[in-house]
Amino acid sequence: MIRALTLLTDFGLADPYVAEMKAVLLAEWSRFPDPFPLPLLVDISHALPPGDVPGAAWLLGRVAPMFPAGTVHLAVVDPGVGTARPAVAVAAAGQFFVGPGNGLFGFLARGGPVTVVRLDNPLYQRGRGGKPAPTFEGRDLFAPAAAHLAMGVPLHQLGTPSGPEALGAVDGVSGDRADGPGPTTEPALGRIVWIDRFGNAITDVARDGPHGTRLMEGAEVAVGSTAVAGPGVTFAVGSGDRPFWYWGSGGTLEIALRAGDAAARHGWQVGMAVRRSAP
C-alpha cells in the first residue's frame, strides 16, 4: 500500500506556515523506529482565497477520490481556528481526512458512511507545554494527527468518537441567488462552483444527474443574460466570440470560450446560477 499525505490550505507559499506543518510531519515520523519509506507528500493547493471553506471543500471533494486507498488528507482552511468548532479526523471511502469541523468535510457525510473522532487525545498534540497554539492548530493539532494516521496509527486512538455533526455545515454556495435579469424563468440547473485559471466556469450540474440527462442531446443554457450553446467536445469549438458548454473532466457542465477567458469576458463569478434557456 502506498502511503501518501496531501496538504490543502489557504496559507499561500510565502509565509512559514506550510513549511512548519511539513516540519512537524517529518519530526513526528522521525520518532518511529523505522520511518522508511516515508509517506509521499503531495500539495493539493495552498492558493485558496483566505477563509474560502466552500472552495476548499469543492477542491478536496474533486481531487481526493482520485488518490489511492489509505491516503491521508490534511486540510486547513480554518478562519475560526481556536474557537469552539471541533477539530476532527475522519475515515471515509477508504481514506482519511484531518482538519477543522467547520463544514470543510461536510461533503464526506453526504457521500456515504463516515467515522469521525474529535482530536482530543493529548498524546497527539504539540505546542508550548503540549498545548496547541490557538492560532495555529494546523501545525500543533492537525499535522501530528495526520502524521500518525499516515504511519498506520488507528483513527480511534486520536480522540473521542463523534457523529457526523462534528463535521459542521458549510455556509457557502447554496440557494437560488438573484443573478440579475435573464432570458429565461427556468429554475436553476445548478451553479458555478469554480472558475479556473483559463477562465473556464465549472458548475455542479452533473452529467450523471437528473439535469444531465436532459442536456445530453444538446441544449442551450444561460448564465445571467448570456446564452451558451453546447455541448462541445474540445476547447477548439465555436467562434471565439460566444461561450460554449461541454462535459468537463470532473463530470459536470463547464463553460469556456475558444482561446479566451469566458468568466472574465462575461463577469461570471462563483455562485451564479446556470439555467436552461427557454425553448
Added chain:
Amino acid sequence: MIRALTLLTDFGLADPYVAEMKAVLLAEWSRFPDPFPLPLLVDISHALPPGDVPGAAWLLGRVAPMFPAGTVHLAVVDPGVGTARPAVAVAAAGQFFVGPGNGLFGFLARGGPVTVVRLDNPLYQRGRGGKPAPTFEGRDLFAPAAAHLAMGVPLHQLGTPSGPEALGAVDGVSGDRADGPGPTTEPALGRIVWIDRFGNAITDVARDGPHGTRLMEGAEVAVGSTAVAGPGVTFAVGSGDRPFWYWGSGGTLEIALRAGDAAARHGWQVGMAVRRSAP
C-alpha cells in the same frame, strides 16, 4: 538508478489539475505489486503563461538535461487538447518525455536521435469507460503513460511507433521581427527567449556558437535602441544605470541591470532581437 518524474504545465497551482495528475500517478503506482521506492516527484514549473508552448519548450530544454538518466518528464502545455495533434511519449538522450505533439518536444529531435510512440494503447488510458476526457488528456492519457514509464514499462508498450514528425512544430519565436529603430543595421545575433523574475533577459546567443566566439573578447550589443556593454562576470557590475551583458548560467548571453530590473526598465520582451552594435 534513481527514478524521478518531473511535471511541467501551464495549470497554475490554484486549480485541481496538477493535484489530479499526481493522484493518478500515485493510483497507477499503487497497482504495482511492490511499489516502493516510489519515483521522486519534482515540479519544474506550473506557472507558464496559459498556452505558452514555446516558453515551455525553452524551459524544458534547459532543465531536462540536468536530471539523471531515466528521468520521466511529464509536460502538459496543450492549448489544442483533444484535437488532432498526437499524444506522444519520447525517448531521447537517456530520458523520457510524455505530452502533446504540438511542438513542445520539437527540440528533442534537433538534439539527436529520438524514439517516438503515439499513446494509443488503451491499456494505459483512463477516464470514463476508459476514454480519456477530451479536455484533460494530461490526467487521463499523459499521466498514466508517464507513471508506467517511471516504473520501468518499456516505451514501445505504450503505443504505436511513430516518426519525429509526431512531435509537431513550434509556432513560436523565430525569424527576424521588426523591433523598432536601432543604432545598428547588423543582423540579429539571436533573440530574447526568457525574462526571469529579476528582470534579466536571457537570449539564445550561445557562448559555444558562432556568435559567441565573436563576442568573447568583449563587445557591445544592442536590443532595440539600447546599447549593452559587456561581458560582465557577476551581477555586481556597472553603474546601475546601464544594462550589461554576461555569459549566463545556461551558456547563453544574458542582459541584466545592477540591482535593477533590466527588462522592465527598457520594455524588453521575449522575441526581441539582440544585435551587435555597429563599431
Added chain:
Amino acid sequence: MIRALTLLTDFGLADPYVAEMKAVLLAEWSRFPDPFPLPLLVDISHALPPGDVPGAAWLLGRVAPMFPAGTVHLAVVDPGVGTARPAVAVAAAGQFFVGPGNGLFGFLARGGPVTVVRLDNPLYQRGRGGKPAPTFEGRDLFAPAAAHLAMGVPLHQLGTPSGPEALGAVDGVSGDRADGPGPTTEPALGRIVWIDRFGNAITDVARDGPHGTRLMEGAEVAVGSTAVAGPGVTFAVGSGDRPFWYWGSGGTLEIALRAGDAAARHGWQVGMAVRRSAP
C-alpha cells in the same frame, strides 16, 4: 534517521532555477552506489522578495528548528552571487545549512556554537570545466554541497574550516527607526519582522523575553499612532474595527484584525516599531 533537504530561495517558481537545483541534487545522488531511500525534498518557500536577506533569515530561523536532526537546509537569497562574500556550509544545533555568507545564517551564530566551512573543495563543485557559474552558485556550488551533506558526507570534507565571521552580517532590520509621530514616547519593545498573507503583523517581541513578561497581564501597545489592545487568544476577538495583539504561534507578539487585513488597513510595514502605549 530521516534524511530531509529543504530549499529556500527568492527565485520564484516560474523560472528554471529551482528545478535546476533539484536536478543537480538528483544527479549528485544518482552517483551514490545505493541512493535509496532518497532524502525528502521540502520547499520552505521560493517567494521571498528578490534579495530580501533579512526576510529569508527570519523565515529560516523560524522554520528550521522544527525539522528533525540531520536536516540539510539549502538557502539561496544571494544578491551578491559571485562576488567576494564567502560560500559556506554550517553545522548548528544538529542541522546543516548551505548558502551564501551574506548574513543569511547570522542567526545561527547568535543561537549557540556553530561549525563553519568555506565551500572551496573543487571535488564538490560543478559547472563548465568544474567552475561554478558566477551568476548561479546555488546550482553549481551550494546544491552539490547540500546533496553530499544529505547523503552523510562529513561537513569538513566540503572545504576549509572557518570562523563564524564567514556567516556575514545582515544589513537588515535593526536600530530604532523613525516611524512618524505616535501617542507615546516609550522606547520600542521590538519591530514588525513579517507581514503574512492574512495581513497579520508578526513582531520580534518574544513572550519569553523581558518585554514579554511586562505584557503578560494585558497591555496596550502601539504601532505608529495606532493603539492595539490585547492580548487576545484567537482571531475571533475584537470588533473587526480595531486591531488586537496576541501571542502568536511562533512565540512572539502578533497583531491582527478580526476578519480583516490589519497591515493593509493601517499601512504597516516590516521594520516599524512596536511600543508600549503610555499609561
